Structure formats: structure tokens, C-alpha cells
Amino acid sequence: MTRYLLGRLGEILIVLLLMSAVVFCLIGLMPGDPVDLMVSGNPKMTSEDAARLRALYGLDRPLWGRYLSWLGSALGGDLGYSRAFSRPVLEVLLPRLADTLLLMGLALLLSAAIALPVGMLAARRPRSAIDYGVNLLCFAGISVPPFWLALLLIMLFAVLLQWLPASGVGNGPIDGLRHLAMPLAVLVLANVGHYTRFVRAATIEVLRQDHIRTARAKGLTERQVVRRHALRGALAPTLTVLALSFGGLFSGALITETMFARPGMGKAIYDAIMGNDYNLALVGLLLATAATLAGSLLADLGYAWLDPRVRLRAGP
């Protein structure tokens, strides 16, 4: 097990290193650079100014040279400065990460907490009125565009009823919760449909298997069959979906954050890419990659725990 874990951690480090090179080059190869953006917004900047700033930011050096010097600094613990905020990258990203983790983590938990029982309920009575009702709601949740839902909620709860603030993060826990309510609702409504459909499909699949038939033949009630045998079986594939969503905990939800003016990771990464803020984009994307890889590792560990047939060992 220890060998397996060390092997997987090594793989993660290699993937992160490769990702850093790929992302750095992709961002560097995009048209325009930060100085171009300054020139287009400032008619007083001369060509001499542009050349001076390019040299100062190191933009006159070849891409690989810039990458190597970034990598050297990063390995020494210096991830560089954000151009858009004139602050160290981590100082910009960490508060956003905390906010995103809170929002996305709660959304994931709530979505999973709703999807598991509802999906299993629908799976126990396929093609019943309950199943059709659940499916209808799921498809409605999947189909509604988050930006439209966000605007609808803002108009209803902030403009019309004036119960909740329209945007921002608030000060203090109570105010923070009030600011969290609508973005959380949007994310839960957008995710819960997917998860419910997945749990439903996984449970139907498990309920058809031999060991379930055996459990029923032993005289267990349907509730006991589901709780003791089907749930465990259905959880394993569900874990895959949740593990893939784990990366989202770090990369944020761009549309929801934009609509509710929450300074989260999704917005930060998007703005950094569009604004040529190389360091911020790079570190933000690496964090999201690391989280996805960590989620995948956790899912594999979860499989082993949930399914006794799965055993983990390091590769040949």
C-alpha cells in the first residue's frame, strides 16, 4: 500500500511538472502580451515605453528561458507576482481558494447528499411516477443555464423580495451565509441533476446483479437489500464522478462567481488567462490539476475500501 501511494505521488509530481511546461508554453504562445494590453489602453505609451517594459518583465526573452527561470524560482518557493494584482501569486490565490473551497465544497456535499437518496429512490421504482418526476427535475436542473438561474434568483430574492444580497462575500459568518445562499443554490441545482441521474443508473445496475438476488432470496427486506448491499455497490462508480468534481473545488465556478461577484478561483484563472497574467494563470491551473489528481487518487483508495475485489499495488 505504501509503495502504491509513493508511486502514485511520484506520478502526480511528474504530471504537474509536465503540466507546468505545457501551460506556460500555451499561455506564452497566445497572441499578444501584457505590454500589448497596456499599449492598447494607454494612448500616451510610446514604442520606447513598450520596449522598456518588455525587457523589465522579461518578455523579450525566449519562452523556454522564461519557463526555466520561473521553474527555478518556483522550486525555491517563489511562485512569482501576479501582474494584475501586483502581489505575490499565493497572496492573491489563497483567499480565493478558501472562498471557492467553501462554496464548491458545500455545493458538492449538498448535491451528493440530495442525489444519493433521491437517485436510489428513483432506481428502486424505475418507470414509476416517482422515477419520472425525479428525471424531470434532473433534466430541468441540467438544462437551466446557470447564468440565467443566477439572474432569476437575484431578481427574485435581491431585487423583488430584498431578502438576500445580490453579490459579494459579506463580512462575518451570518452575513457570509446570506451572501452564500444564492450562489450555493445555483451550483446545487446545476449539479444535483447530474449526480442523481448517475446514482440512479449505478443503483439500477447493481440491483440487477446476482448478489442482490441472493440477498433478496435470503429474505431481506428491500430496504435492507438497498442499505446493506446495493448502496455500497452503487457508491463505487459514484465516487468516480465525485472525484472528477474534486478538481472543481479548486478551479471554481466561473459563471456563478462572475454573476455573484465572488472573487473565486474560476474567475481568477479566467481573468489571468485573458489578461496575460502568466504566473497567476499557471499556478491557478496547477492547483486545479493537483486537486484533480489528488481526487483521482482518493477515488482509487475509496474503491478499494468499498469493493473488496479491488486491491491496490504498485505497477510492474
Add this chain to the structure above:
Amino acid sequence: MTALRRFAAPLLAIALAGVSPALAKDELVIGMTQYPASFNPNIGSMLAKTLVESMTSRPVTAYDPDWALVCLLCTELPSLENGGATIEEYAPGKKGIAVTYTLRPDIRWGDGTPISTRDVAFTLQVGQHPQSGVASAENYRRIRQLDIKDERTFTFHIDRITFDYASAGDFRLLPAHIERPVFEAAPAEYRNKSAYETDTTNKALWFGPYRVARTVPGASIELERNPTWSGKAPYFKRIVFRIIENTAALEANLLSGSVDYVAGELGLSLDQALAFEKRHKDRFVVVYKPGLIYEHVDINLDNALLADRRVRQALLHGIDRAAISARLFEGKQPVAHGPVSPLDPMYSDAARHYAYDPAAARKLLDAAGFGDIRGGIRHNAKGERLTIELGTTAGNRSREQVQQVLQSQWKQIGIDVRLKAEPPRVFFGETVRKRAYGGLAMYAWVSAPQSVPRSTLHSQEIPSEANGWSGQNSGGYSNPEMDRTLDAAEIELDATKRKALFAEIQRLYSEDLPALPLYFRSDAFILPRALKGVRPTGHLNVSTLWVEDWRWDDAAGR
């Protein structure tokens, strides 16, 4: 049911906690769509920063809402007439100008330290240092020498004579007692290590009516009254800038009361403001201020089809700009006849105006050799089809609408136009900068009052691989007469003669048509009825420079 009540009660309590009756209006919440990339007055240039820093500091001179140059930190505007400026020959054959300013005696940094010529000297040192990160250093470079007379009086010796010598331009004072140690420790690191970035709420950095009290990067900036401000006391105790990048959400915030006012310089788009005004004119006043943002269509003169002046003139005769302004913008964005705004004192009405005249356009195209019409499209004697590409920035709804109208109107005179839209960073970073557009490129230029359009019209400003794609004359326009007039206008001190030179620039522009003028963009200021005193300027010195005139009149809001 009991469980539901147990769950719902705290939620309702949380929801209602924020609904308290409004108290006295101490705080004004301004919504805008960008967060400043830097708080240092001399690093970077961004409208969001300008809006905030105009409340927390002041430039030495500025153009007021009536477009007159005024002193904000100095006691008197220097001029040749009052002896504040003198022409000098600093080297054989080289003339410059010496401009003397005296700082107001009552200005102090937020920690009480008087603002003095030490700060002037330090600011110049930073501005002239190649590694300091100052974006636009041209004005600093032009100062060849600084003479300090005393704590308050200093003289800039400028290396050339320009008509706008009295304007201190982008010279924004830095507090030497705070910033000097940071700068001198590592000039190349200054842009990141400046106290403006690392200790933004340090009161010693600010000297306007307000100072920065709190920042949440990307989300909000809170200002509080500055006790060391000696000018007119501002009305609001606090001003909060809330950053909401999505304009639909910004509008919803305005309606919900989370935001009081949307800054016109950085707020709703014009079409949104027009729709908003129709629905909510009982609660808000919408002020439309046309300014110095000049929407136009650049013409790549390397394109053989467009090199003939008659074709360019036909293009302009072929579009109904008045109808575009009336139908798409309800007449709020005035038609442009050249790069100089009618609000600018240098504007000349004598330059040729092109009315919508399809018949004249057809005649011009016939004369240019495009008389052969096949399938509704004109061809020349060589059989070349008159097909032109028109590019613009993707995601800008107004531009995309105008693009379609232009295509349709030009088709009526036999010109086939292919539309193209690129993300702004591709459009500006590659296509326009490297003159890679095939025919036409629609975008905007921003200028300052009375600014000579040298960077866009002088032949020395044509970007090329040889000059590292520098310069903004992306159409490749070259006319020696225009070059001479631009050079002369820059150094002409006599206002009447300068106006004549500007008139000549506008005449040449309207004859040669290096670009097709469309309209001057308007900013839409969404003002609650109770907010009084906001005066949109229409130029780069924004309305927040006069924040001490703003007040809240509840009676007017009812």
C-alpha cells in the same frame, strides 16, 4: 412539519438580518466592472485605478469638466504671459521650455507630512528610472532638469516646446518618506514592493478627500474621509467601490440597492443603459456624456482596392451614420466627422462632412474603375471583385451590430463585405498591431483634450517588423503634408495659430480618409435621483476628481 419549521426559522432569520431600515446616507456604494491592477499612481494605467485614485490623490494639473486646464496642487497655472514659463535654449539650436509650479501650502499626506518638492524630486527619480515599471514615461523623459527653489516651488526644464507645456500630465506625486527606501533598495522590484501594493491602507500614501481604508482584491475597495484633506469637505463618510464584472449582475445590484450608483466611465454599456432608463427613470437619472473615445474603421492602405482615395470616400458616403446613431444608440453617440471631438476646443467644423449619399458613392466607385457590376458586386477592369474584410472585437455587441449594418449598406452600393470578429487580445495584440487585417478594422481610439493625433497619423508611427511593430498608425497612412502639420501643431504656442493647424489636420483627414469616422462613444452614468453634484467630463480626467462636490439629497430622491 416541525422539522421543516426548525430548518426554515434560522434561514428566515438569516435572510431578514440584512433587511434593516436605511439610516442616514453616510456611505455611497459605487459599482464598477474592473479592479485596479495596481494602486501605485505611476505604475500601469487602468481606468479603475484612475477612478479610485482621483478620490484619494490629485494630479498637479487637470482638465476640468468644462475642458479647461486648471491647477489642482499648484497655486497658479504657469504661462508665458505670467512668467511661470520661459523659453530657453539649452544647447545650440535646441530650444526647450522652463515651467515653474508652486505647490499649494495646505496639502499634506494622510499622516500629516507636508507635500513638498522632496516628493517632486523623488517622483521624477522614479519616473525616469528605466526599471521602475512606469508605463508611460515619455513626460518624465522630456524633463531634462529639475530645479528646486524651496519646499514648495520647483521648475521643470523640458527638452522641447509644446503647446500644452502648462499641463503636468501624468506627473502623480509619490510620498518620498514612505516610498524612497523601497525604491532605492531595489528599483527593479519597486513595482511589486511599493507600499501602494504591500501596505495599501497606509494613510501616508493618500492625500485626497478620501483615503483607502480596506481592500478585498478583485471584490471591493473601501475609502474613508481623509482628516488631513484641507479642501472642501466631502459629503459621504465612506465610499465603497464594489467590483461586479458582469453588467447584468451590476444592473441587478443597482436595482436591489446593493449598489447606489454605477460609474459611467466603467459601468453599463450604452444599450443596457438605454433599456435601463426606459424601465427605471422614476428612480434613476441617466446622463449620457459623449467623450474622446473615437469609434472608427481603420483602413489598411496596403490593400490595393482601398489605396484609391475615391473608394474610401465612397465607403463613407455609402453608410448612414446618422441612422446608425439614431436607431442603435437613440442619438446618444454623436456622429464623428474626424478624430477631433466637437467638444474639444481644437475642433473645426470646416472639414468636409460626408452625408449618406449612395448615388455619390456609386459615382465615385465608377470613377475608381469599379463600374462593372456582376451579381450585384462591383469589379474593376482586371476583373477583381470589390470584396473587403471588416474585422472587429468579438463579444462587443454594439460593434457587432454596427458591423452588420455597414455590411448591408455597402452591399447596396455593390461592395461585398466579409465580416470577421476576433477576441480582443487577438485583434489588438496581433491583427491591428501587426497590420494583419486585410481591409478594414473597426475599433476605438482614446485621446486627451487638445491632443495632437500624431501617434495615429504620422508616417513615423507606422508599425513594421523593422521597428518592432511600434506605433499606432496601423493603416499605414503617409502624407508629408500631414506630417508637417502634425509636427507644427505640437510646438505651436499661439492658440489661434494652433487652432488653424488643427483645422488643417482635420481637413487633410477628411480628404484622405485614412480611417472612416463613425461616432464618439458616450458613457452612461446611472445616477440615483438623490445623488447630486456628479459632473461627467467626457475626457481622461474622470468625474471622481471632483468628489467633494457630490452630495445626497433625500428630498430629491423621493
